[in-house]
Amino acid sequence: MIEEISTRVCIAGGGPAGMMLGLLLGRAGIDVVVLEKHADFFRDFRGDTVHPSTMNLIDQLGIRDAFERIPHARLPRLDAVVDGIRLHAIDFRSLPKPNRDVTFMPQWDLLDLLAEEARHSPSFRLVMDADVTGVTWTGQHVTGVMAQTPDGELRVRADLTVAADGRDSTVRQALDLGVDQFGVPIDLTWFRLDRPVAPVPDTLGYLRDGSVLITIPRPEYLQCGLLIPKDGFSDVKAAGMDAFRDRIRRVAPRLGSVVDGLRSWDQVKLLSVQIDRVQRWSRGGALCIGDAAHAMSPVFGVGINYAVQDAVAAANILVPVLRESGVGPAAIDRALVRVERRRRMPTTLMQRVQMVVHGVIGRGRDMVVLHNPPTMGERLAIRLVLPLVRPLIARLVGYGFRPERIDADVLGESGSR
Template identity: 50%
Template sequence: MADRGSGDGTRALRTRCCIAGGGPAGMVLGYLLARAGVDVVVLEKHTDFLRDFRGDTIHPSTLEVFRELGLFEQLRPLLQNEVRTLDVVVNGHRVTPVDFATLGGPCAFLGLMPQWDLLDFIARQAGAFPGFHLVMGAEATGLLWDRGAVSGVRARTAEGGLEVRADLTVAADGRSSTLRHQAGMPVRESGVPIDVLWFRLPKPAVEPPPTLAYLDAGEMVLTIDRGSYYQSGMLIPKGGFTRVRAEGMPRLRERVVGAAPFLGEVVGELREWDQVKLLTVQVNRATRWHRPGMLLIGDAAHAMSPAFGVGINLAVQDAVAAANLLTRALRHGPVPEATLAAVQRRRERPTVAMQSLQVLLHRQVVRPGGPAAGVPRSFPRPVRLLGRAAQPIVQRLAARLVGRGFRPEHVAGAVPVRRTGAHDRT
């Protein structure tokens, strides 16, 4: 990485690849490129990773990527929890639609870990490679162009302007990607009828078995175990937050307890509206993920719904596929646009498949007042027997779909490498 100043006080860098966005997609791609000997600069607009993300699930296919890199045993002690089955309670019926143990192998579980801890872990590991450069507090604000091709990124820092010239610019700057907009890459929206309210609740004195969601009284409440508390969520109709607030906090607490009665003793901790965060659910994807000198990955290429918690997983899979396809060209200079198009071809189909499934789920099942509201509290004995017989098949298929996805990626030539220095310590 070459570093120089300019006459107007703007700092200027030169690198092979500039990645805008230090989320899972950007950090994993930065790690993989630096591991392969490619000089890379990652720009992260915040000064640290300590923010309240809602996506804290690390799926088996992502754990497998870390295992292929020789990092699994270092990552595993940092997990808050290892979930081997996913339970859902529907109108008092506890069902287990997903059993990750059926996948086999050491990564046959869902890891729970605050995303800031995951990003810090990747940053420490990547920092051991001389070609990895993470610039915190650097917000990408625009693109640099050269004869119709993207040639880098313009960023804003506390110290002043920053320009990063690069053979390849990767936009991993989230679902509201500034760089995608500036490159004129249109987005196709898939309408979903829900938004999600997120809030924290302490655990009650007597905890039920780990449960992903409770559906009852026409409501759906999420209870993601974060160790000492639940990261909770409640589905509301799209655009319905104003109405929820107008109904008042007591009514919101009443709705939460209507779906998950065991939260009655702790829901009183929900007192102020600043404790409640609105996630506007989007399912969309860019129709084109590349321009000469530029590639989109992660949420910048495709925003996922919270359904199945696959957002991090899809982002990491994008990063692995991009590294596999781009590394050789990046070692020598600019990447042909045909190679960038190959990344989109490889990742678009599994993305479309998962998004289609998410949209179907939200429109038909997982929505306020959806079909689950009509599930009876008791079933005839033949129905119960049929359900038990079908459960192992459903669990195996769902584990494969949720845990690995439609096209799990593997690190090309994944042979653990020796890293030296203080960055080895976790």
């Protein structure tokens, strides 16, 4: 027997985009169901960065205290070590108070927090272990989704279906919106290293001899990502674990003491990097947001924050429409087009910047960011130009293009409970 639920909004996917939209709609009193295919949020591949734009929203939501109780690391400055030269590449202290740093918090903790907060709203419902398998239609109009759960099939009927099920979105595929793929020259190998006994200053990344190593400080260990050429993982494995460890030692000699902790390929995951964007973000009764609308590269770690910003923009535009009594499908569809208009430009611009960075770091051994010792021109750039552009980089990374704020109408009277 098929179980059935009827709701105003059905969201496929409980990632940052889906959970934030679910939370906001629930708070605004709109009936919403979020379907998440996994039984929990514990996924190692998820990014960890919570940027100032998202912290501003956490404040607006009034959940700062609950956020602070979760272990996290906070860095006001992100350093990159280029050929042994430490650069203070990004300094968030030039941003307006109070959120002037980047927070590293495991994404599952952030999602648990959003879920916990959302559950306070009677109109919010989260169904875990519900794998959305397709959408249902009446003519050209989407009327909800079908999902597989441990108890059998589930049909969710909804006035609006939102694809927030990530870059391999089942819903976006069913909607057949057309997707532009942008070539990416890199993939990422993803692994943990112990923190060295002799403390190493928190460093976002190391670049040397065409290699790039990302090191995200988590409380107990370093979450690391070593860039490799696109589709090159089998070559990396064929060269052997010794060669892999040597490469890490060369690019980040200060991590040499902990590299031997990597003993087998089971400890190394491949994360395929991709950038794409749907040609249209919506069609009758359905909308794509987050990576389902635009897969982001890990460059600048802005994907979570962009997914969250999409959710806020969608809530700001949709809540007044969904609250109107007797509102019809045509009015909802017009609102969906407005969401796309608002978010397409900031997404496109950020993806373009990410592609420029790919162009530089994808050159492998031909990549020259800085000489050691730096040339006269490079020394001048570090001393004179970097301080001038640093605040701009902080804004770009911290806020992205067109950061969103939650409308008072969506937040309710107090903003917090």
